[in-house]
Amino acid sequence: MVVQTLRSIGGYVGAVAGTPARVIAPRPPVRREYDETLRTLSEASVEKYFNAFKDVDWDAPEMAVAEDDERWILPPLDLLGAHPWYQSLPKARQIEVGRHRLTAMVKTGSQFEQLLLLGGTQFLMGVENGDPEFRYFMHELTEETHHIQMFQEFTNRVCPDVAGAPGWLMRTIPLVGHLGGLYPALFFAIILAGEEPIDHVQKEVMRSGGTHPLLDRIMAIHIAEEARHIGFAHAWLEEHAPDLNRVSRLALGVLTPLAMRLGADAIIIPSRADRELMGMPDSVVREVWGEGAEAAAFRRHLFADVRMLFDNLGLRTPLTGWAWRALGVDGRPARFRAAPPTAAA
Numbered sequence: 122m123v124v125q126t127l128r129s130i131g132g133y134v135g136a137v138a139g140t141p142a143r144v145i146a147p148r149p150p151v152r153r154e155y156d157e158t159l160r161t162l163s164e165a166s167v168e169k170y171f172n173a174f175k176d177v178d179w180d181a182p183e184m185a186v187a188e189d190d191e192r193w194i195l196p197p198l199d200l201l202g203a204h205p206w207y208q209s210l211p212k213a214r215q216i217e218v219g220r221h222r223l224t225a226m227v228k229t230g231s232q233f234e235q236l237l238l239l240g241g242t243q244f245l246m247g248v249e250n251g252d253p254e255f256r257y258f259m260h261e262l263t264e265e266t267h268h269i270q271m272f273q274e275f276t277n278r279v280c281p282d283v284a285g286a287p288g289w290l291m292r293t294i295p296l297v298g299h300l301g302g303l304y305p306a307l308f309f310a311i312i313l314a315g316e317e318p319i320d321h322v323q324k325e326v327m328r329s330g331g332t333h334p335l336l337d338r339i340m341a342i343h344i345a346e347e348a349r350h351i352g353f354a355h356a357w358l359e360e361h362a363p364d365l366n367r368v369s370r371l372a373l374g375v376l377t378p379l380a381m382r383l384g385a386d387a388i389i390i391p392s393r394a395d396r397e398l399m400g401m402p403d404s405v406v407r408e409v410w411g412e413g414a415e416a417a418a419f420r421r422h423l424f425a426d427v428r429m430l431f432d433n434l435g436l437r438t439p440l441t442g443w444a445w446r447a448l449g450v451d452g453r454p455a456r457f458r459a460a461p462p463t464a465a466a
């Protein structure tokens with residue numbers, strides 16, 4: 122009775138003041154399986170975590186960065202590394218362009234993770250007391266701060282000229298951050314749009330034998346912790362997407378492939394500033410990452426897991442499928458999460 126009265130007063134005061142009415146916070150709902158997943162993720166974050174300056178031996182002799190180190194040459198699995206323009210460059214230029222390209226992806230990854238912090242803290246402002254989402258996601262943001270430190274330190278040491286993310290992304294990051302509070306479902310889809318391509322590329326590079334030991338160490342740490350982050354984004358969407366209204370679901374089904382395409386291109390294709398620094402002609406950019414079959418197949422591979430998730434959630438439907446096709450991120454869904462490329466799309 123007292124509680125109801127207080128809530129009514131709160132509603133009245135809130136309505137008058139134009140602020141959300143909340144005197145006594147509601148208890149978060151009990152979601153047994155989901156809460157168990159969050160507990161497992163949180164405990165794993167406490168048991169296994171990395172510190173950017175303790176767990177990377179930056180000054181070890183084998184980590185030294187030499188300008189003529191051939192391990193910076195791009196492997197053929199990279200679309201640029203396989204292109205005749207790159208392969209015809211003198212070895213010193215291949216090293217220079219390779220070092221710049223790899224660092225540009227690292228720097229863009231760090232800028233993306235800064236966006237995640239920005240939107241992530243806004244998301245957490247809306248999480249109720251007692252909700253285990255708060256604890257786990259705070260662990261995730263803590264880990265991202267170490268990833269950003271690690272990526273920035275790598276950039277400083279390996280190629281400090283690098284620009285990173287394209288200008289349009291840098292200008293929209295403050296706006297996208299607000300989605301963490303306003304439309305968290307799209308925010309979590311955007312997290313996947315950044316994390317899935319980075320994770321995919323890092324795993325491919327490591328499977329093919331790796332690069333320089335400093336980059337390999339950073340990638341190994343990142344792959345280990347991103348598994349939790351990607352797992353949480355999937356779990357959050359599985360838990361909350363079914364509660365969205367029809368308009369929000371439709372918007373999510375259409376805007377997610379847009380986020381995927383923009384996110385993948387921002388991470389994979391060097392920005393104009395970086396292309397100029399690398400001396401890469403525009404025609405090469407078009408041939409490598411344009412509408413060719415190889416570039417299109419590569420892009421589709423990146424999001425097989427997200428397609429599986431959106432199929433399971435009923436968000437990739439005849440009403441939204443056109444957007445996935447138009448944006449070049451359609452294809453077969455993965456059969457299971459983190460499946461190797463041959464088993465996916």
Ligand SMILES: [Fe+2]
Nearest residue numbers: 234265268347
């Ligand atoms: Fe990260």
Ligand SMILES: [Fe+2]
Nearest residue numbers: 265316347350
């Ligand atoms: Fe992450």
